[in-house]
Amino acid sequence: MHLHPATDPVTPPDQVAAKPPTLSAFASLPPLFRRDLLTLFARASESPFVRLDYLGFRLFQLNDPALIREVLLDKERRYRKGRLMRRLSAVTGEGLLINDGERWKKHRRLANPSMSGRRLAGYAPAMAESARLLVERWRALPAGQPVDLIAEISRTTLIALLRTLFGIDYDARYADVSEVIHRLLDALVQRGSSLLAPPLSWPTPANLAFRRKIAEAEAILARIIDSRRRHLDDDDDPSDLLGQWLRQREQDPEHFTPDEMRDELMTMLIAGHHSLAIALSWALWEIAGDAGLQQGLRAEVDALEQAPADANAMQDLPLTQGAFLEALRLYPQPPILLRDALSDHVLGGYRIRAGDQLIINILAIHHDPQLWPEPHRFRADRYPNINPDHLMQAHHLGFGGGPRSCIGRRFALIEGTLLLAHLLRGLQLDRATAGPIEPRFAGMMVPTAPLLLHVTPR
Numbered sequence: 001m002h003l004h005p006a007t008d009p010v011t012p013p014d015q016v017a018a019k020p021p022t023l024s025a026f027a028s029l030p031p032l033f034r035r036d037l038l039t040l041f042a043r044a045s046e047s048p049f050v051r052l053d054y055l056g057f058r059l060f061q062l063n064d065p066a067l068i069r070e071v072l073l074d075k076e077r078r079y080r081k082g083r084l085m086r087r088l089s090a091v092t093g094e095g096l097l098i099n100d101g102e103r104w105k106k107h108r109r110l111a112n113p114s115m116s117g118r119r120l121a122g123y124a125p126a127m128a129e130s131a132r133l134l135v136e137r138w139r140a141l142p143a144g145q146p147v148d149l150i151a152e153i154s155r156t157t158l159i160a161l162l163r164t165l166f167g168i169d170y171d172a173r174y175a176d177v178s179e180v181i182h183r184l185l186d187a188l189v190q191r192g193s194s195l196l197a198p199p200l201s202w203p204t205p206a207n208l209a210f211r212r213k214i215a216e217a218e219a220i221l222a223r224i225i226d227s228r229r230r231h232l233d234d235d236d237d238p239s240d241l242l243g244q245w246l247r248q249r250e251q252d253p254e255h256f257t258p259d260e261m262r263d264e265l266m267t268m269l270i271a272g273h274h275s276l277a278i279a280l281s282w283a284l285w286e287i288a289g290d291a292g293l294q295q296g297l298r299a300e301v302d303a304l305e306q307a308p309a310d311a312n313a314m315q316d317l318p319l320t321q322g323a324f325l326e327a328l329r330l331y332p333q334p335p336i337l338l339r340d341a342l343s344d345h346v347l348g349g350y351r352i353r354a355g356d357q358l359i360i361n362i363l364a365i366h367h368d369p370q371l372w373p374e375p376h377r378f379r380a381d382r383y384p385n386i387n388p389d390h391l392m393q394a395h396h397l398g399f400g401g402g403p404r405s406c407i408g409r410r411f412a413l414i415e416g417t418l419l420l421a422h423l424l425r426g427l428q429l430d431r432a433t434a435g436p437i438e439p440r441f442a443g444m445m446v447p448t449a450p451l452l453l454h455v456t457p458r
């Protein structure tokens with residue numbers, strides 16, 4: 001794999017012959033999106049714009065904030081979600097994460113009200129309660145028993161998601177949900193790893209296994225909808241997204257077809273707890289590895305009269321919010337975004353053709369020393385007065401940017417901050433294993449070994 005330096009200067013947009021520096025096709029044939037991709041993203045991040053040709057596909061990696069802003073915000077109509085990402089459709093159908101155009105507009109409008117300030121304020125107590133339950137659970141552990149962060153935090157973010165967006169209480173019937181979603185996402189990444197995956201309808205062993213995992217997730221979703229529908233009558237003004245949608249369908253069945261609703265609910269289930277759990281696990285791992293950082297954060301949460309129980313506490317927790325954002329800067333979930341060009345055009349002085357694939361390298365922006373001094377140091381104090389709606393201007397792309405930015409960003413920020421605050425107030429956190437743990441690419445940035453902590457009641 002060789003990175004060729006640019007030989008042609010970037011030409012003005014009306015002279016469009018120049019080629020970005022090219023990263024040659026891989027010598028062997030590892031599926032492009034599987035092996036050691038974080039290394040590839042890092043190696044190819046020295047130029048603002050890199051072309052990666054692979055098996056006749058034209059891929060461009062964008063490592064420059066101005067180019068990325070052009071794609072995500074200023075000229076976003078020239079692009080659609082990347083075709084590799086669209087493979088999610090096997091699971092989420094035409095849900096918000098991958099749909100485009102008029103369908104996206106309609107679905108985003110339908111989902112937006114459940115993420116309004118009023119609704120989020122209504123969700124915060126349930127988020128705080130799931131955090132309190134986790135503190136209680138960890139405080140009751142036998143001394144010396146380590147906790148596996150991702151497993152434990154996934155369960156907690158799932159409890160909060162079921163309560164807030166799906167209007168149901170977690171119980172034993174949902175004990176395997178995180179695991180099922182986790183396995184499904186792993187299988188999706190395996191499929192997404194190859195530019196030329198066989199169609200899902202072909203009965204290959206991998207396809208059959210994948211289809212079984214999708215069926216498991218669909219069965220869970222059907223159980224959730226059924227459970228919510230049975231209690232809908234008790235609720236005049238449902239605060240949860242599922243309750244509101246079921247009500248709307250009762251009043252106007254044409255408003256939102258059952259398939260559309262299913263696709264969006266599956267999208268929320270998949271997008272709404274796993275990335276949050278991984279990001280929070282990295283945050284806790286970093287906090288547990290730095291006594292000074294933990295002390296600083298604890299001073300902030302101990303200054304509150306009691307453990308935070310609602311969204312008002314957010315204004316008193318800037319450093320704790322900063323710790324969550326900093327985990328997303330160092331370990332963005334996901335580290336890249338994918339777009340396909342809809343038409344021929346010029347980007348950054350280079351000719352892009354319809355169908356070309358763009359890789360937006362969030363990791364390169366987040367680790368750029370020009371934009372982030374001491375880029376590899378975890379510093380929770382980088383974000384005084386940050387507005388979650390203006391993160392892209394601050395070169396933080398943890399929730400994407402432009403019209404397609406994460407609909408759940410405020411939800412995630414409130415839940416993440418409340419959970420960190422509760423854990424810091426109730427427990428001393430120490431790493432249970434020595435030495436650094438590196439991330440690897442699996443769709444998200446997951447750890448190469450379990451993140452294990454010792455937690456001691458305070």
Ligand code: HEM
Nearest residue numbers: 096097271272275276279333398399400404406407408412
């Ligand atoms: C730490 C937590 C989270 C992270 C890091 C995250 C990250 C992201 C990113 C980067 C995007 C943009 C994808 C793109 O441009 O291709 C996105 C979109 C999205 N996220 Fe999140 N997300 C988080 C939490 C949530 C939550 C809690 C929900 C729902 C409850 C959610 C639902 C969605 C949806 C539906 C979209 C698609 C939005 C659209 O295109 O209109 N996310 N997320």
